[in-house]
Amino acid sequence: MSLAYGLVQIVTTLVALLATAALLTWVERRLLGVWQDRYGPNRVGPFGVLQAVADGIKLLFKQDWIPPFADRGVFILAPAAGMATVLLGFAVVPLTASWGVAAGLNVGILFFLATTSLGVYSVVLAGWASNNKFALLGGMRAAAQMVSYEVFMGLSMLGVVMLAGSFSLREIVQSQSHLWFVVPQILGFVTFLLAGIAETHRLPFDLPEGENELGAGFHTEYSGMKFGMFFIAEYVGIVLISAMTTTLFLGGWLGPLLPPLVWFVLKTTVLICFFILLRAALPRPRYDQLMALGWKILLPITLLNIALTGALILARA
């Protein structure tokens, strides 16, 4: 792979991702509208598509306010870190057999886990640097939630790794050519999806933001494009988790008739819509319920899944 091709891939992926994330702000609001029997934004441009552009312009022209009591350097660093880590995670996602910035990386899954773990820094630092009680509470919740869900997020992927025999995401997809891993790894699929929701702190697991008790949680003090960065990072996070779920459990680009890229985009889109459906349908659990769900139910399930998968592989061998 030549350097030029690599650069083209990187730039294309970056632009496409940011455009997708911006568009998702509109898609989410339209879909929520549909599920709540209303329209959502439909005024700007055809079907309201340009609403994302309008919002972007609005965010860019807002006053870039840093509270005088905030820790200035960290305050600026936090949203940038959040953005950078989710974008980095995309490096290892194979869109097709040949497209993917570093899809062949032999520790792809570990790299993905590492970047999502680094994402915790973003919210914790934001909560800390804001020097605000609500923000700090949100940051603490985010830290506890993301760290504890990280644990079995990694474990839930282990079954896949055992079946595929590789950490490389490209090889994982290729080993699903006969059967998608969602069938033998249904437990892993469910737990990974739940962990992913918690990881991107999306509803119903958006306790770090928890509007009705924390204001806006860790980004209470943020406004303008810094808030926009958190916002976009959250949407890129949704895309990332959806893309990873597609890659790990739904056979990535594999599929009949349609070209590989279309299959990948299609599966990812369905998952993104599912994320939005979750937001439309489910209320937020209490914080202790969230923790109990993670440690007492989902962690044992993933361990059980690993044990079962191991037994299966041994029995077959």
Next chain:
Amino acid sequence: MFSNLRTLWGTFAHLFGRRVTVSYPEQMPYLAPRYRGRIILSRDPDGEERCVACNLCAAACPVGCISLQKAEGEGGRWYPEFFRINFSRCIFCGMCEEACPTFAIQMTPDFEMSEYERQNLVYEKEDLLISGTGKFPDYNFYRVAGLAVPGKDKGTAEREAPPVDIHGLMP
């Protein structure tokens, strides 16, 4: 767990439901004839102002947004010299319409009254007075009331007997 899945499905099923939103500027909502919107002053079938400047509407108004001044025309007919409704105060409660003894003040199914300047929400008599009869096409206060006005003496109104001469002795 099951209830969560059921909720998910129930929400998803709304994909096939009908939207309740009325996209207002393109699609006008239905407004009932008795809708309490913009206030007007109507005229009687003869084209005269119905308002007799009795001040009952101004008295009934809970926010005090109506102000008017009585004047007397030839033949003793009262009419408002000015009639002013401050729509930035009006709460569209309809008390004035109920209080009006002559059906002069009426509310219409129209609410599109936005203005760029607040002062423009103060409607004068020219803005309020319409040329029609509003909701009561045949009603004419002076045709049923006992008051004598030019063209109608006492006792000649509808369903009215000539006045009794209380000093006469005849039965």
